[in-house]
Amino acid sequence: MGYAVIQTGGKQYQVEPGRFYDVELLHQEAGDKLSLTDVLLVNLDGTILIGQPHVPNAAVDVTVMKHYKAKKVIVYKMKPKKKTRKKNGHRQQLTRIMVDTIRLNGESASPTVE
Numbered sequence: 001m002g003y004a005v006i007q008t009g010g011k012q013y014q015v016e017p018g019r020f021y022d023v024e025l026l027h028q029e030a031g032d033k034l035s036l037t038d039v040l041l042v043n044l045d046g047t048i049l050i051g052q053p054h055v056p057n058a059a060v061d062v063t064v065m066k067h068y069k070a071k072k073v074i075v076y077k078m079k080p081k082k083k084t085r086k087k088n089g090h091r092q093q094l095t096r097i098m099v100d101t102i103r104l105n106g107e108s109a110s111p112t113v114e
Contacts, residue, residue: 007040058104
């Protein structure tokens, strides 16, 4: 088994095959399969490749599971003694993806069932 470090939505994630992750909103339908090519690091059975900035010929195949909104974050601004108050809320839109395989030059790391 192995892992990879990918970049999506301006953030970096360490991903493993067979696990799901919540990332910034991807404009794909639920059930779609896509390949993420912004791979920064790959570790396949002890072979470590570090990209500069990306690893060539590396990809992570994922399946979009669902789209949803994160828990609401409340932003409250107040200036004391001025009677100024402002309350805003924000819910980030997220996409849950399942990592199917990590590919490097055709070689893939698939989840092992034990």
